[in-house]
Amino acid sequence: xxxxxxxxxxxxxxxxxxxPVTYAQPRVTVQVAVAADxxxxxxxxxxxxxxxxxxxxHVTVNAVGTGTGEAASRAVYTKVKAQADxxxxxxxxxxxxxxxxxxxxxxxEKLLHQFVGEMQFGQYVSGPDTDRAFGVxxxxxxxxxxxxxxxxxxxxxxxxxxxxxFAELEAWVRANPRRFGYNGIKGGVSGIGFTMGWVxxxxxxxxxxxxxxxxxxxxxxxxGAIEQLRDFNRNVLITSGNAGTxxxxxxxxxxxxxxxVDQLVAWKNEGRMNPDITPVxxxxxxxxxxxxxxxxREAANRDWAAKYVDLVANPQIQAKVIVEQFGWYPxxxxxxxxxxxxxxxxxxxxxGVTPDDLARxxxxxxxxxxxxAILLAYEEIVR
Amino acid sequence: MEGRRAPGSKPxxxxxxxxxxxxxxxxxxxVAILLAVIVGPLLGLVLWSVxxxxxxxxxxxxxxxxxxxxxxxxxxxxxxxxxxxxxALVTTAAALVxxxxxxxxxxxxxxxxxxxxxxxxxxxxxxxxxxxxxxxxVLFYRWNLAGTFLGVVLIHLVGGLVxxxxxxTAVFRAIGEEIEEAAINLGASFTRTFFRITLPLALPGVVAxxxxxxIYSLDEFTGTLLVGAPYVTTLPVYMYTxxxxxxxxxxxxxxxxxxxxxxxxxxxxxxxxxxxxxAFFGRL
Amino acid sequence: MKALSAGALxxxxxxVERARPLEQALWWLAALPAIAVILIxxxxxxxxxxxxxxxxxxxxxxANYELVYRxxxxxxxxxxGVAAAGLLLTFGIGIPLSGHLRLRHSHVAEFLLKVPLFxxxxxxxxxxxxxxAPRGTLLSTLHALGLVPADTTLAFSEGWxxxxxxxxxxxxxxxxxxxxxxxxxxxxxxxxxxxxxxxGPIRQIWAVLVPMAAPSxxxxxxxxxxxxxxxxxxxxxxxxxxxxxMLMIDLYHRYGQHGDFGTASAIGVVSYLLAAGAAYYYLxxxxx
Numbered sequence: 001x002x003x004x005x006x007x008x009x010x011x012x013x014x015x016x017x018x019x020p021v022t023y024a025q026p027r028v029t030v031q032v033a034v035a036a037d038x039x040x041x042x043x044x045x046x047x048x049x050x051x052x053x054x055x056x057x058h059v060t061v062n063a064v065g066t067g068t069g070e071a072a073s074r075a076v077y078t079k080v081k082a083q084a085d086x087x088x089x090x091x092x093x094x095x096x097x098x099x100x101x102x103x104x105x106x107x108x109e110k111l112l113h114q115f116v117g118e119m120q121f122g123q124y125v126s127g128p129d130t131d132r133a134f135g136v137x138x139x140x141x142x143x144x145x146x147x148x149x150x151x152x153x154x155x156x157x158x159x160x161x162x163x164x165x166f167a168e169l170e171a172w173v174r175a176n177p178r179r180f181g182y183n184g185i186k187g188g189v190s191g192i193g194f195t196m197g198w199v200x201x202x203x204x205x206x207x208x209x210x211x212x213x214x215x216x217x218x219x220x221x222x223x224g225a226i227e228q229l230r231d232f233n234r235n236v237l238i239t240s241g242n243a244g245t246x247x248x249x250x251x252x253x254x255x256x257x258x259x260x261v262d263q264l265v266a267w268k269n270e271g272r273m274n275p276d277i278t279p280v281x282x283x284x285x286x287x288x289x290x291x292x293x294x295x296x297r298e299a300a301n302r303d304w305a306a307k308y309v310d311l312v313a314n315p316q317i318q319a320k321v322i323v324e325q326f327g328w329y330p331x332x333x334x335x336x337x338x339x340x341x342x343x344x345x346x347x348x349x350x351x352g353v354t355p356d357d358l359a360r361x362x363x364x365x366x367x368x369x370x371x372x373a374i375l376l377a378y379e380e381i382v383r
Numbered sequence: 384m385e386g387r388r389a390p391g392s393k394p395x396x397x398x399x400x401x402x403x404x405x406x407x408x409x410x411x412x413x414v415a416i417l418l419a420v421i422v423g424p425l426l427g428l429v430l431w432s433v434x435x436x437x438x439x440x441x442x443x444x445x446x447x448x449x450x451x452x453x454x455x456x457x458x459x460x461x462x463x464x465x466x467x468x469x470x471a472l473v474t475t476a477a478a479l480v481x482x483x484x485x486x487x488x489x490x491x492x493x494x495x496x497x498x499x500x501x502x503x504x505x506x507x508x509x510x511x512x513x514x515x516x517x518x519x520x521v522l523f524y525r526w527n528l529a530g531t532f533l534g535v536v537l538i539h540l541v542g543g544l545v546x547x548x549x550x551x552t553a554v555f556r557a558i559g560e561e562i563e564e565a566a567i568n569l570g571a572s573f574t575r576t577f578f579r580i581t582l583p584l585a586l587p588g589v590v591a592x593x594x595x596x597x598i599y600s601l602d603e604f605t606g607t608l609l610v611g612a613p614y615v616t617t618l619p620v621y622m623y624t625x626x627x628x629x630x631x632x633x634x635x636x637x638x639x640x641x642x643x644x645x646x647x648x649x650x651x652x653x654x655x656x657x658x659x660x661x662a663f664f665g666r667l
Numbered sequence: 668m669k670a671l672s673a674g675a676l677x678x679x680x681x682x683v684e685r686a687r688p689l690e691q692a693l694w695w696l697a698a699l700p701a702i703a704v705i706l707i708x709x710x711x712x713x714x715x716x717x718x719x720x721x722x723x724x725x726x727x728x729x730a731n732y733e734l735v736y737r738x739x740x741x742x743x744x745x746x747x748g749v750a751a752a753g754l755l756l757t758f759g760i761g762i763p764l765s766g767h768l769r770l771r772h773s774h775v776a777e778f779l780l781k782v783p784l785f786x787x788x789x790x791x792x793x794x795x796x797x798x799x800a801p802r803g804t805l806l807s808t809l810h811a812l813g814l815v816p817a818d819t820t821l822a823f824s825e826g827w828x829x830x831x832x833x834x835x836x837x838x839x840x841x842x843x844x845x846x847x848x849x850x851x852x853x854x855x856x857x858x859x860x861x862x863x864x865x866x867g868p869i870r871q872i873w874a875v876l877v878p879m880a881a882p883s884x885x886x887x888x889x890x891x892x893x894x895x896x897x898x899x900x901x902x903x904x905x906x907x908x909x910x911x912x913m914l915m916i917d918l919y920h921r922y923g924q925h926g927d928f929g930t931a932s933a934i935g936v937v938s939y940l941l942a943a944g945a946a947y948y949y950l951x952x953x954x955x
Contacts, residue, residue, distance in 0.1 A: 012472050033613055038628035045459065066613040068627055071923035075612055078926065082524035092530065092614070184909055186920055187627075238909030243629035251802060271436055272629075379738055382909075410773055417779045424794040424836070425786070427804030431797055443807060481704065484697035491683040503702070507709045509890070509946050511897030513915045514935025517922050518712035518719070541708035544701055563682040573686035574693075602787030604900045619789045619900075626793055626904060635797070638790040645785030 030304050032063040032095040033079070035072035036291055037188075037242060039266050039326075040097070040145075041065035047321055052311050059304055068241060069188045073102035080111050080296050089298050094305035096294045097145060099189065100365060103292045104134035107141050113295040114140040115306045121313040124332040129290050134368035135212065143313050144290035146328030149261045149362060150193035151279035151286060151353055153246075158255040165283040166201040170232060172256070177235040181248050182258035185378050187241030192375070193287040194258035196365060198232075199225045199374055201284055209366035219373060226377040233382055249277060258286075261353060265327030278352040281361040288362045290331065315340060323349060329358075425642075431635035451632040460621060460637060467617035468644075470532065471600035474539040478547040478596040479589065481540075486551030487577065491560075501552060504545045512542065512605050520609040530614045538606035539599070546595035554588025555581065594648050601644055720932035731933035738917075743937060745911035749827045750895035753834035757842050757891055760835070762884070765846035766872030770858070777847070783840035792904025795833035830913070833901050838891045849883030850876050889949040893942040914938050 032049070034041045041063055049061030066075040076096045083091045098106070106112050116122040117140055129147075131139050152169065154162045158179070163169040173180045183191035200206045202225035208218065237254050239245045245257040246264065250273050259279065267273035293312055295305045311317060313332050319340035322328050327349055330337040338346070365371060432451060434444035454460055489500040507515070519538060520529060528534035558581055566576040582589075604619040611620065622637040686694065723730050768776060783791070798805050809815045853876055861875050877884065899915035906916065914934055922931035 012476070031614075038624060038630060064613045064616070065624055067624075067923070069924065071920075074923060074926055078524065079530065079613070082529065083527075086525065086527060088527070186924070187906075233909070238907075240906045241627060243627065247629045253801065406771070410771070410776075413767075413773065414775050414779070417776055420836075421779050421782050423805070423808075424791075424798040425782075427798040428790075428794050430804055443811070481701040484694055485701045488694060488698050491681070503705060507705065509893050509942060510709075510713065511893075511915065511935065511938040511942055513897065513899045513918055514716050514932060514938060515709055515712050517918070517928070517931060517935070518716040519708055521928060522712055522715065537704065537708055540704045544704060548701065560682055567682050567685050573682060573690050576682060598785060602789070604787065604789045619787055622789055622793065623903070626796075631797065634793055638793050641787055641790055642785065645787075646782075649781060649785045 028059045028301055028304055030059060030061045030094045030301050030308050031092055032061055032097065032308070033066050033076045033093045034063055034097045035066045035076050035099060035102070036097065037068050037263065038065060039263065040291070043321070043326060044097075047325070048308075048312055048317070051317070052308055055311070056304075056307075061308065069186070070099060070101060070192070073098040077102045077106055077111075080106065081109065084109075084111055084298070090300040091296050091298045092300065093296050094299040094301045095308055096296055098292055098294060100129065100133045100290060100292060101368065101371065103142050103294055104136040104138060104368060106294065107138045108136050111297055112141045113297045113299065113302060113306075115295045115302075115309070116140045116143060118306060119143070119310045119313065121310055121315070121332065124313065124315065124336050126333045129288075129364065134365070134371065135214075136368075142292040142294055143309050144331035145293050145312055146262065146322050146326075146331045147288055147290045149281075149286070149288045149329060149353065149358065150190050150197070150258060151261050151264075151281055152256055153249060153259045153264055153277050153279045154256040155249060155252070155274070155277050157276065162256075162278075162280045163282055164280070166198065169256075169282055173232065173235050176255065178237050179255045180235070180257065181237035181239050181245050181254040183239045183241050183245055184382070185375050187239075187244065189289055190242045190245065190258050190260050190263075191239075193289060193365075195229065195374065195378060196371075197282075197284075197286040197363065198229050199366075200363060202228055204284075206284070206363065209370045210364050212367050214367055214369040218370075219377070222370070222374055222377050223381065226374070226381045229378070230382045246273065250274060262326065262328045265348065269327070280352055281357040283361060285361040285363040287365050288329075288358075289365060293331075428635045428638050431631050432639055434632055451636050454633060454636065455640065460618075460633075460640075463616050463618050463621040463637075464640065466532075466615060467601055467619075470535055470539065470615075470617060471597050473532075474536050474543060474600040475593050475597045477536065477540055478543055479593060482544055482547040482551055482592070483582075483589075486548050487555050487581070489548070489552045490555035497552070501549060504548045507541050508545050513609075516606045516609050519606075523610055529610055530612065532615060535607055535611045535615050535617075538610045539603050542603065542606065543596045543599045546599055547592040550588055550592040550595060551585070554585045554591075558584050598645055598648065602641065716932040716935050719928055720930075720936045723929045731929040734930050735933045735937065739914070739934060742911050742914055742917055743941075745827065746896060746914045746938075747941065749830050749834070749913065750892055750898075752827065752831035753838065753895045754888065754892050756831055756835035757838045758884075758888065761839055761842040761846060761887075762877065763872065765843050765850055766876050767868065768843075768847060769850040769853075769876060770868050770871060777843075780843045781840055783837050784844070786837070788837060788898075788900035789904060791833055791837045792901035795829060795836065795901070796905045799829045799832065826907070829905055830898075830902060833905060834895045834898060837901070838894065842887045842891060845883050845887040846880065849880035853879045885949055889945045892945045896941050896945075897938055 030052075032044055034044055044061065044063035049063055052061050053059060066072040076093060076098050080091060080093055080096065096106075096112075103112070116125055119125075122143075125143050127144070130142060130144065131137070133142075152163070159172075163172050169180070182194045185192050185195060196209075199222060200209065203209075203221050205218075205221065237248060239248050239254075239257070242260055242263055245254075245259055246267055248254045249257050249259070250267070261279050264273065264277065264279055268275050268277075293309045295302060295309065299305050312322075315332065315336045318330050318332055318337045323330055323337060323341050324345040329349075341349075366374070430444065433447045433449065435448040435450050436444065436446040455464075485500060489497040492500075516538060519541075523529040523534050523538075528537065562580055562584070563576050566580050567573065571579065601617075602619060603617070604623070607615065607617050608620050608623070611617070616624075618637055618641045622634050622641065625631075625637060626634040720731055721727055721729070764780070786794070797803055800806075806815065857875050857879070858871055861871050866874060897915060898913060899919065902913040902916050903919070906912075914937065918931050918934040918938075921927045921934065
């Protein structure tokens with residue numbers, strides 16, 4: 001009896017100590033908070049982080065996911081803001097990999113470090129989405145890890161003529177009820193992007209929404225478009241998230257869906273998706289949404305954080321890992337990256353959505369205030 | 384523990400039903416139905432955990448293997464497991480240490496103090512947890528407890544104390560005061576009596592409390608999700624994340640791993656969870 | 668000796684009254700940490716959520732409740748409905764089952780019924796989602812047994828029925844445990860008397876066991892109902908993209924995606940009121 005008790009106590013003590021000990025870090029650990037789906041977290045954990053440790057043997061990268069959709073980025077924002085408000089030094093998030101929406105907010109609230117100028121590959125960071133986002137000047141604060149395009153994926157077994165425009169999509173959905181799916185505005189940004197695209201289409205006022213000015217009077221415009229979306233949704237399957245749409249497509253429950261192009265490619269590579277399912281763009285367009293690498297202002301390992309971002313921005317890494325292995329569009333200047341990508345990978349990447357399509361149909365997300373207004377209208381009007 | 388009976392009453396009859404064929408068929412049918420209803424959904428998890436490739440329209444997995452079980456040895460799942468178990472152990476120890484004094488007090492105190500104390504600890508389970516924990520998370524962020532081991536232990540204690548306080552109170556109540564009186568009459572102090580007489584007698588209750596709190600903490604999800612994110616992840620949170628990404632195989636493997644401690648304890652400690660112990664829960 | 672003198676007078680001094688003042692103080696002190704945990708981890712956050720529900724941007728306002736009414740009033744009814752369905756299912760199965768097991772002991776059945784106690788809520792949600800999915804394992808098994816044709820889908824998992832089933836599955840274990848305890852506390856002589864009057868098993872359950880175990884049944888019902896009303900993990904795992912949601916899901920969405928702690932707290936207050944209704948009933952019945 002006493003012996004078993006002693007053994008029990010020893011085991012308990014071992015576990016109780018093991019817990020806090022896993023937090024003891026004699027080496028440098030770069031804390032990377034990834035506000036994106038599990039597949040993105042794994043890229044950092046199993047590929048980019050590992051590569052970084054090989055080059056810098058005493059540095060480990062600890063990548064953790066914070067959820068999906070905008071809520072995930074919000075979680076990063078909340079954590080960083082709490083530490084800022086408390087006046088602490090040495091924040092526990094070094095690299096925040098967050099959405100455009102929250103990157104803009106964090107820049108505005110002075111929570112991020114302006115580091116791109118010090119980077120080795122900083123000069124390759126270009127594009128309109130690295131200058132301004134949601135009406136905030138973000139130059140020097142963000143490096144896109146990749147750019148992600150929302151598209152309509154279709155199953156050629158059931159859809160002989162994919163739609164080329166929102167109008168055609170509307171007609172198709174009416175003829176094939178509950179065979180189109182997207183995730184609404186919860187659980188993932190692919191659905192939010194589709195909603196934005198819908199609003200651009202119905203109002204025809206893309207420039208107003210992207211460049212402003214913000215005027216509350218335009219609420220009627222938004223509500224009109226959302227009311228039509230509500231009617232559209234009657235014949236639509238609303239899924240639970242980005243992955244939900246892909247899963248429904250895979251199971252044959254829907255024949256077309258609004259998806260992230262990269263996630264579609266990733267699922268195909270993992271053998272979880274029918275390889276025939278193809279993405280297309282529809283007129284007038286769907287948003288492209290970058291995922292930003294940022295460094296927090298008072299990060300505990302700020303310099304190592306910047307070095308890590310540098311690794312991810314390296315054209316070689318962008319070509320081999322980001323584009324070839326995972327099928328994302330490059331985060332830095334494509335002219336620097338695409339020449340390094342194999343032609344086979346390029347063919348797979350641009351299957352269904354060509355660079356030409358991207359040039360014509362890729363759209364920006366709207367201003368922050370309009371973004372919020374559209375989402376609120378959706379929540380109120382669409383049930 | 385036989386519980387108290389009025390003098391002269393008869394002991395419980397156990398399973399003295401008719402032994403005819405009808406009764407046997409009836410019993411077998413009941414067990415079969417329960418097996419299907421209780422174990423069925425869990426078998427679905429087992430199936431998914433070994434499905435290396437399974438997509439529609441196949442009715443069963445196209446390819447079976449242990450590829451996803453091998454993930455247990457990989458960093459993130461193993462980390463979540465270790466973290467979860469150590470949090471649960473620390474929570475259980477803390478729960479026992481803090482609840483024994485108050486449970487003894489509640490068991491021995493004059494009315495209505497005892498019931499009031501019991502109700503106080505029931506509140507975190509009676510009230511919806513998510514809004515309270517979300518509010519606690521806001522506070523924890525301010526106090527620098529969010530995302531820490533200690534913060535998660537604290538939030539586990541809030542919900543878990545009810546199990547240890549209620550169980551220990553019931554157990555202490557069941558230990559008659561006569562024994563303590565005898566010791567005191569022989570000269571022992573109040574505290575000494577407690578440690579030498581009462582507590583050893585209450586050991587089965589201590590074990591039962593520990594099991595309940597341990598399992599509660601291991602399985603706790605809501606508080607950990609809100610307070611622990613993003614660095615302190617336990618198995619339930621890990622499972623949720625995997626499930627979000629439709630990684631159903633990994634989610635199923637995690638789910639089954641989560642169940643192992645519970646099942647082991649269920650089998651090993653079956654005798655401590657006799658229904659009679661819980662009869663006291665019905666009477667304040 | 669001191670004790671003898673007290674005993675000689677015919678009075679008994681309870682052990683707790685023998686505690687010296689220092690001892691008493693130490694015991695009170697030892698009891699404080701537990702109370703502190705409840706105050707810090709529950710009491711204070713609860714109060715904060717109450718006040719936050721009436722504030723927006725630092726001003727006192729009812730705007731949060733107005734938003735809740737505008738966006739989520741349907742979900743209030745949905746939540747109550749699902750919880751009620753789950754409760755009916757749990758007790759509709761639990762009472763007869765416990766009664767039967769009181770009368771005809773079955774060790775295996777009792778063991779099986781304890782299993783869901785040890786399955787975490789999230790696991791129940793995930794298992795049920797996979798089990799009841801439109802082309803889930805339940806359907807696959809039935810199909811393999813030849814009981815359903817090939818192209819059927821089960822629309823269960825996404826609707827209120829799937830939720831109610833999952834909630835009932837999980838709560839059945841605790842309810843049966845509590846009921847068995849109470850039923851076993853009923854003296855055998857009462858049942859024998861009933862049998863003497865010619866009562867069959869059903870009458871024995873309804874006329875003897877249930878009335879005598881009423882306090883336990885009441886407690887189990889209140890615990891189950893409040894737990895189902897406030898369920899979060901299971902609906903989260905079985906989440907549906909559109910249509911009515913359980914209130915806790917709305918709360919999580921408001922807090923997580925929008926950081927709108929004010930409206931989230933307002934939803935919380937609504938859920939407190941729903942839970943309080945059930946708890947109030949229980950306290951009243953116990954106070955009798």
